[in-house]
Amino acid sequence: MKRLSLICTLALAGCGDLSQVGRAPDFTPLEGSAQHYAMYSADLPEDVAAGTPSDDSSLWAAGTDSLFGDRRAARRGDILTVVIEIDDSASISNSTGRNRSGNVKSGLPDFFGIPQRLNESLPEGARMGDAVETRSSSTFKGSGNVSRTEQLTLRVAATVVEELPNGVLRIEGQQEVRVNFEMRELIVTGYVRPADISRQNEITYDKIAGARIAYGGRGQITDVQQPTYGQQAADIILPF
Template sequence: MRHSMILFLVLTASCARLEDVGRAPEFKPVETGYEVSAMANPGLPETVEIPREIDQASLWNSGRRSLLGDRRAETRGDILTVVIEIDDRAEISNSSERSRSGTESLGVPSLFGLPQRIDERLPAGASMADAVSATSSSASSGDGSVRRREKLTLRVAATVVNELRNGVLQIQGSQEVRVNFELRELIVTGYVRPQDISRQNEITYDKIAAARISYGGRGQITDVQQPRYGQQVADILLPF
């Protein structure tokens, strides 16, 4: 029974992979995403808008579409650009060295004549003159180094999906690019302050709280680079 269940799971996983043979990876549906829902159902307005006939009578247009209007994202459903420019470099080097040595000796050459009496009862060549003698030494050294270099430059449009009570905006953005049979996917989520958004309606990734940035792919190249399921299980179970 157990072997049949394992065989069934293997065949199910294999059939799922065989469905993609000769086909390019498909995009995820956009209409069912959280971003479209936020744009289609914006939050309730908190300010009273000026009637259009009154606004037209003034030389100053306070709308967001005016020449000097503030076009930064501020409410649910608005779109802003997230600029991801990661160029991190870390280099750590540690070294340690420790040594210890000790010598101990104990001898009783004479003590009211008792050592001589004891020497008579000891085996030939044994004496209390050098009763105990011990020498110990230890040494250890270690070296370690870590070098890492990461560089990533991306831009993605994100949507304001929620506005918290303190005015912080929750954003979520996704982007999919398919080249031949390989699909690259970029996902960005996090929380931003409206005052951190630039006049160009952009925000850098280092100003996003609880940022989650995922950049990966799926398709023929990614499938070949991934180890098989059996190999992954063997790497976990085998102790050597």
């Protein structure tokens, strides 16, 4: 009985999370994430932090809210747009060929009549004139071809979650879009320099150091495209 219950438990575990049957994928909560803490623990404005009153009557205020103020992300909790435009292609083709042949022939046809005497004692068909003859040949051919094409165009808002001592900003962005029963996810993390952020408060992915970009999904369509747990385990365990 215990063995039967164990088998049933393993079978149900291999079928996935049954609680999601007939339900759309849930959104990932932002509470508790690095973006959440960055938003709620941002520094106070410079004029308030310094204790100096702001000049609300001035037309040319120096703050970021002024007409000509710099609205680029520069502090923890600020938001900027990451532009991802990947259009890469690579083609590698290698071919190797090698051919080698050898022929060695040696004998002793005449040496003071000694070979003729030896021929009488050799087996039938053997002669000292053709004592040794070898032939060898080898051929090798190899070829390889790699072709890869990637194209991705996306835009996602990211949050500055940390200011490093050298002025570099660590950003983190996450976007989820649910269509029917399929969730599309986009995650971007990395390090950027404030000088690389454009006046439109945008930065391209090729200026992000240590960029980690993940684009995928979860839901009914993704589950169908993946092998079952049992098949994945069998592919790892079975040697054939």
